[in-house]
Amino acid sequence: MQPNTIALRLDIAEVNVIIKALSERPFREVYELIGKIHAQSNAQLKPNGTQLQSNEPVDTHYVHDKG
Numbered sequence: 001m002q003p004n005t006i007a008l009r010l011d012i013a014e015v016n017v018i019i020k021a022l023s024e025r026p027f028r029e030v031y032e033l034i035g036k037i038h039a040q041s042n043a044q045l046k047p048n049g050t051q052l053q054s055n056e057p058v059d060t061h062y063v064h065d066k067g
Contacts, residue, residue, distance in 0.1 A: 012041075015037065015041060018037070019034060019037060019038075022034055
């Protein structure tokens, strides 16, 4: 049985606030969640930080890092 899921639409600044808040928690509690957020975000963004169009291929090997 798969867990229920939801889709959220947030801008990059909002996602960064969530990641910053999660980073205040102990690593062992949040590392998987932060990893999922990063993976899903990176799958939706081009290397320059702009959003992919729905018909563009997704490069899942790229890791978006704004430093």
